[in-house]
Amino acid sequence: MPKTARRKKRLDRSVKVRTEGLYALTSWSEITYLLLPRLVLIMGLLSLPFFLDMYWQRVLCAAGIYGLLALGFDFLAEFVGLVCLGGAFFIGAGGYISGLLNAYLGLSPLVCIPIATVAGAVISTLVLVPALRLRGIYFAIVSFMFPLFAVYIIVALSAFGGTEGISALDNLPNQWVEVYLILAAVLVSLFLLRRLVDEDMGLILRAIKDNDQAVKASGISITTYKIRAVFIAALIGCFGGAYLTHLYGWLGISLFGMDFSILPIAATVMGGMGTLAGGVLGALLLTPLSEALRGFGQLRVVLYCFILLLFIVYKPEGFLSYFQRKYHQFELWEEV
Amino acid sequence: MKAEVILEVNSISKTFGGVHAVSDVSFALGKGEVLGIIGPNGSGKTTLVNLITGFVQPDSGKVIFKASDITGMPSYKIANLGLTRTFQVMRPYYSLPAFKNLIIPLNSPRVKKTRSGRLGDIDAVAIDILEEIGFERDARVPYKPAGSLPLGYLKRLELARCLALSPEVIICDEIFSGLSMSEIAGLLPLLEKLQMQGVTLVMIEHRLRELFRLADRVIVMNFGQKIADGIPEDVMEDEEVKKAYLGRERKK
Structure with missing residues (x-):
């Protein structure tokens, strides 16, 4: 007796739901269908600090900073066509301004951070303006240069504490403010950016x-x-920088470190280019991973590159796009 | 009939590393006129358009639009004055739905000013423009991604992008090229309608039959120079034109 062959059949869910437009508001089941994955992720993120000890809460904070940078990178690369490798410049500019305001003027971090966010963004933008005429890889190269420049200038002039940096800066009031401030910043930026790219300005x-x-x-x-x-x-990045300075109570040239330019890109590739949220999720996975692999020393960079390679080869769309696609499909076995 | 001059080009020149792409070309364009520009490939027609619309800066010469000098002005400012163009190689925004392509010109300072800051529903305005230019609303064509549209629609989209600016002069760079006869037949009435509305048209074309149906006047270019200027019938009889461009076709 011949065995009946079976094959997997995939069906897309109704267009109504997938357009995510006004039509989805026609029934509760469709609203739930769309809201559920979002709520699970957001609630999951917000409740995460309760399950973590001090050390891992710090890691979560760092992941949030990388998440912010990934958001900025994804936004510029996928929605404006500017591949910006200058994430470290944003962190550095925001971090130094906030730290210096705190060290020299004695302002509270809660005042320093907003000032540094705006001032740092203005400076970063002014620095990048001449490069805006360039396109593609050329803009990427020039933007990569600026953090390096900043380091050389600080070292050469021994300005702002030179290579030593300045330590014993004020921290944020307490651990809970620290962790929820960054989580709120990530969620708010993500929400606003997702709105922006569908507004007229985003379309332009x-x-x-x-x-x-x-x-x-x-x-x-x-x-x-x-x-x-x-x-x-730059606003998003500089906030991350200003926050980071007060998280560690320290500023120095490692704020302009290459990590801040590169890791967000890796996170975005992992999560899925052009999804915005993908970069944040990527950062939330990559940062703890690189912490967990700390024991391997420099070897973790190899492992970490290997993971990236796997993604580029096998899931170039990124895991968020992959799960999104699967969520919108029914799968069933049918006999042929 | 002598109409008011809307666009004037004065002995404009441009060289690209020794190649005289456009040399010493002058002409004046009356309001409401339809001007054809013809010439063999590489004769400098597109460069001329780029010079007029500010996409390429001229080496010498002047462009005067509505009695003000626009030479060397950035292209977006020229577009805001009401002098717009289509591109020979179409440049739609592939990732956006067709009607969203028009949101960009509808956000220009020119449109915002003329509509006195209140656009109402900007998407509806965009879809109206597309429907006017032949996108079937019922078939949901305006909502399809621009990247998935056939050539004929893309050419219309190019024109629609210009129309969204409610311009005074439109320069069409080979809008008929690559289209089938029926697609051209669909496009011609649109251009005739624009002509009736008093929009000044400059058309660069290789399809002479269709061009001559519309054009009041024709300029012929060869090797970057203007070799003839006049009504289509006279230009066709010009010896130099025959030699440079049409003569070869007749020998066949």
Whole structure:
């Protein structure tokens, strides 16, 4: 008796739900369907600190900073077409401004951080403006250069504590403020960015990525819009930097370290380019992983590159896009 | 009939490393006129458009639009004055739905000013423009990603992007090229309608039959120079034009 062959059949869920538009509000089941994965992730993230000890809470804070950088990177790369490798510059600018305000003027961190966020973003944007004429890889190279420049200038002039840095800066009031401040920052930035890319301004930025000549022919100054986009990404990054300074109560040239430029990119690739949330999830996985592998010393970099390679080869879409796709499909076995 | 001059090009020149792409070209364009620019491949037609619209800066010469000098002005400012263009190689925003392509020009300072800051539902405005230019709303064509549209629609989208700016002059760079006869037949009435509405059109074309149906006047270019300028019938009879461009076709 011949065995009946079976094959897997995949069906997409109704378009109504997948468009995520107003139509989804037509029934509770569709609203739940869309809200559930979001709520699980957000609630999961918010309740996470209760299950962690002091040390791992710190790791979560660091992951949040990388998450912010990943958001900025994904936004600039996928929605504006600017591959910005200058994440470290954002961290450095925000961190130094906030730390110096605290050390020299004695301002409270809760005052320093907002000032440093805005001032750092203004400085970072001004520095990147001349490079905005460049496209693709050329912008990436130039933006990669700036953190290195900043380090050399600080070392050469022995400014702001030189190579030693400045320590004993004020910390945030307590552990809970620390951890929830960064989680709130990540969630709020994520929410606002996701909104922004579908607003008119976001559409213009995406159009610049697709075809900047046509945007010019439509009577829109692409430089103005690129400046706005960089400012937004810099705001997010500089907040991360200012926060980091007060998290460790220390500032120094390692704020301009390469890690801040590279790890967010790895996180974004893992999570899925262009998903925004993917980069945050990637950072939440990669940062603890690199902590857990601390015992391996330098060898963890190898393992970590290996994981990245696996993603690039086998899941180039990133895990968030993958799970999203699976969530929107029914799978069943049918006989043939 | 002598119309008011809207665009004037004065002995404009551009060289690309020794190649005289455009040399010493001058012409004036009356309001409401339809001007054709023809010439063999590489004769500098597209460069001329790029020079006029600010995408390439001229080495010498002047461009005057509505009595003000726009030479050397950035292209987006020129577009805001009401002088817009389509591209020979279409440049839609592939990742956006077709109607979202028009959100970009609808956000330009020019449109915001003329609509006195209140656009109402900007998406609806975009879809109206697309419907006017032949996107079937019922077939949901305006909602499809621009990347999935066939060539004919993309050409219309190019034109729609210009129309969204409610321009005074549109320069169409080979809008008929690559289209089938029926697609061209669909596009011609649109251009005729624009002509009736008093929009000044400059059309770069290789499809002479279709061009001559619309054009009041034709300029012929060869090796970056203007070799003839006049009404289509006269230009066709010009000896130099025959030699440079049309003559070869007739020998066949």
